[in-house]
Amino acid sequence: NAGVTQTPKFQVLKTGQSMTLQCAQDMNHEYMSWYRQDPGMGLRLIHYSVGAGITDQGEVPNGYNVSRSTTEDFPLRLLSAAPSQTSVYFCASSLTSGRGQFFGPGTRLTVL
Amino acid sequence: AQSVAQPEDQVNVAEGNPLTVKCTYSVSGNPYLFWYVQYPNRGLQFLLKYITGDNLVKGSYGFEAEFNKSQTSFHLKKPSALVSDSALYFCAVRDPTGGGNKLTFGTGTQLKVEL
Numbered sequence: 001n002a003g004v005t006q007t008p009k010f011q012v013l014k015t016g017q018s019m020t021l022q023c024a025q026d027m028n029h030e031y032m033s034w035y036r037q038d039p040g041m042g043l044r045l046i047h048y049s050v051g052a053g054i055t056d057q058g059e060v061p062n063g064y065n066v067s068r069s070t071t072e073d074f075p076l077r078l079l080s081a082a083p084s085q086t087s088v089y090f091c092a093s094s095l096t097s098g099r100g101q102f103f104g105p106g107t108r109l110t111v112l
Numbered sequence: 113a114q115s116v117a118q119p120e121d122q123v124n125v126a127e128g129n130p131l132t133v134k135c136t137y138s139v140s141g142n143p144y145l146f147w148y149v150q151y152p153n154r155g156l157q158f159l160l161k162y163i164t165g166d167n168l169v170k171g172s173y174g175f176e177a178e179f180n181k182s183q184t185s186f187h188l189k190k191p192s193a194l195v196s197d198s199a200l201y202f203c204a205v206r207d208p209t210g211g212g213n214k215l216t217f218g219t220g221t222q223l224k225v226e227l
Contacts, residue, residue: 004155033214033215035217040219041219042116042202042217042218042219042220043156043202043204043215043217044217045214045215045216048214058214059216090155090156092155092156099161100146100148100158100159100160100161101146101156101158101215102158103148103155103156103157104155105154105155106153106154106155
């Protein structure tokens, strides 16, 4: 199993550009989540999904969209990037709500 | 709303000594509690969890954590620290009455183990 994979590893955007961060897992996990990690703030939940076709907002959803058309994939879309979205983004998945989550290696995003 | 506090930004320990990384939580129901570790430029790795049962939970790499309901704490411990344990540690809580798998993380504690 590859586990949780994320692409790209690094990305630089200009303000106003759009992009999609990709996340995929091959463990048949129902639960998937997107977090952002900022210095001194820990990880904050952006969006999450409890299964294909079902998504919901987390703590900091503004400026981000998600969709879950398959169990494996959970892309995160930035429609109009802002410097405040400069961060490291982690995707995570778990089989059930009581299990520990598996994290991807992260995407480091810089918005100029 | 659920919340987690990690009161120490950094903990320094000599190799071979016991270590404790502190975590307190606030949640409306009975909590699910987790510890994760992050090595530089890597994603988080799951260490251990408390859902129910024995208050002392054993996890990966010799770590354990003690759930204390009266003090709303879930401190991470290891009897004998290794230099390789140096990393960033995150405590997380989930209110099981809520939907999905919404974890709230603490701000992290940097553990430094020195020779």
